[in-house]
Amino acid sequence: MRTRPLKVALLGCGVVGSEVARIMTTHADDLAARIGAPVELAGVAVRRPDKVREGIPAELITTDATALVKRGDIDVVVEVIGGVEPARTLITTAFEHGVSVVSANKALLAQDGANLYASADQHGQDLYYEAAVAGAIPLIRPLRESLAGDKINRVMGIVNGTTNFILDKMDTSGAGYSEALDEATALGYAEADPTADVEGFDAAAKAAILAGIAFHTRVRLDDVYREGMTEVTAADFASAKRMGCTIKLLAICERSADGESVTARVHPAMIPLSHPLASVREAYNAVFVEAEAAGRLMFYGPGAGGAPTASAVLGDLVAVCRNKLNEATGPGESAYTQLPVSPMGEVVTRYHISLDVADKPGVLAQVATVFAEHGVSIDTVRQQGRPDGGGEASLVVVTHRAPDAALSGTVEALRKLDTVRGVASIMRVEGE
Numbered sequence: 001m002r003t004r005p006l007k008v009a010l011l012g013c014g015v016v017g018s019e020v021a022r023i024m025t026t027h028a029d030d031l032a033a034r035i036g037a038p039v040e041l042a043g044v045a046v047r048r049p050d051k052v053r054e055g056i057p058a059e060l061i062t063t064d065a066t067a068l069v070k071r072g073d074i075d076v077v078v079e080v081i082g083g084v085e086p087a088r089t090l091i092t093t094a095f096e097h098g099v100s101v102v103s104a105n106k107a108l109l110a111q112d113g114a115n116l117y118a119s120a121d122q123h124g125q126d127l128y129y130e131a132a133v134a135g136a137i138p139l140i141r142p143l144r145e146s147l148a149g150d151k152i153n154r155v156m157g158i159v160n161g162t163t164n165f166i167l168d169k170m171d172t173s174g175a176g177y178s179e180a181l182d183e184a185t186a187l188g189y190a191e192a193d194p195t196a197d198v199e200g201f202d203a204a205a206k207a208a209i210l211a212g213i214a215f216h217t218r219v220r221l222d223d224v225y226r227e228g229m230t231e232v233t234a235a236d237f238a239s240a241k242r243m244g245c246t247i248k249l250l251a252i253c254e255r256s257a258d259g260e261s262v263t264a265r266v267h268p269a270m271i272p273l274s275h276p277l278a279s280v281r282e283a284y285n286a287v288f289v290e291a292e293a294a295g296r297l298m299f300y301g302p303g304a305g306g307a308p309t310a311s312a313v314l315g316d317l318v319a320v321c322r323n324k325l326n327e328a329t330g331p332g333e334s335a336y337t338q339l340p341v342s343p344m345g346e347v348v349t350r351y352h353i354s355l356d357v358a359d360k361p362g363v364l365a366q367v368a369t370v371f372a373e374h375g376v377s378i379d380t381v382r383q384q385g386r387p388d389g390g391g392e393a394s395l396v397v398v399t400h401r402a403p404d405a406a407l408s409g410t411v412e413a414l415r416k417l418d419t420v421r422g423v424a425s426i427m428r429v430e431g432e
């Protein structure tokens with residue numbers, strides 16, 4: 001074994017960074033044996049140097065991340081700061097100084113992955129980011145390496161634990177969104193400002209990363225259609241149950257039927273209880289991959305948290321250190337297919353639509369005509385009169401598969417009918 005250690009600069013020492021440092025210290029001998037050289041924590045860049053950090057010698061702490069990256073003796077930077085800047089500049093500085101990078105930064109990779117890959121490639125360095133999507137779950141490496149010989153057609157997953165916790169609470173307890181969010185906040189699953197999670201931004205960044213790798217093309221955050229889950233109601237869950245479904249916030253990346261384009265989207269959707277993703281409870285993540293030769297694969301586990309995310313970071317660190325010793329690099333960007341990303345309107349899916357309608361002759365025919373005019377075929381219709389009368393009824397229509405543009409055009413036209421008093425809910429149905 002080589003005795004000269006590989007030196008690691010840790011950028012960020014929060015929930016994930018402190019776990020990375022702890023595992024590097026406590027498992028130093030095992031890591032050295034697996035890598036073939038000792039791996040040394042050579043510096044830790046933080047914003048608040050006065051904070052007590054157990055197990056990290058004070059002399060390693062610095063507030064000058066740039067100087068640490070440029071120091072000249074660093075082999076690998078582990079970036080767990082998050083956000084676009086200063087992470088982007090620090091990572092490209094690392095590459096320019098012959099330093100490989102392990103990052104957990106989904107926002108940066110989804111926004112600027114192509115430039116980061118190009119910089120890594122130009123300087124002969126590695127860029128690994130297993131921790132950026134679905135925490136501890138091995139997913140990036142299986143897609144980039146294990147399935148590199150297969151053709152992936154679909155990646156559908158629950159990639160945000162906070163929202164899965166909230167939806168699971170709503171499902172099991174009948175709670176409304178606000179009540180379930182309050183519980184998620186009290187238990188530490190949801191942040192004080194939950195926008196990134198509940199509005200689907202976090203999941204959309206992960207979808208962009210997954211789609212790019214799965215289809216060997218470039219998919220940026222802006223290419224991902226996004227709807228949050230704040231409008232999901234207890235009534236939606238009741239409707240889902242009647243259909244033998246539950247509701248999940250899904251990230252769905254698909255190759256089109258003709259194989260000429262791809263789509264990436266995040267939105268709440270009903271999925272059948274028989275689908276493997278329906279049984280993903282609490283804050284767990286799971287990703288369902290459909291590949292031509294492999295068939296259907298499911299990856300499941302904790303998608304967030306200090307130790308689980310650190311596990312993914314450490315796996316990357318071992319791989320990058322091994323590459324350094326072999327004077328090699330791992331896989332870079334694979335975007336050779338250059339498949340375009342189609343807009344949401346071209347996605348083919350099903351809708352579950354709940355309408356409040358006038359309960360009088362001809363209304364059902366009128367509603368059905370609107371669907372027909374937009375080329376949308378109806379699968380099932382259920383009408384229920386209101387116990388309190390009032391001349392109104394609830395009409396639930398489930399469609400067959402149709403382009404999303406046709407489905408939303410249908411809803412728009414339905415809203416204009418005098419006999420349609422309101423559209424109570426619209427939910428896509430997936431996973432059948």
Ligand code: HSE
Nearest residue numbers: 159160161162303304
């Ligand atoms: N906030 C994310 C989640 C974890 O709830 O899954 C980090 O991506």
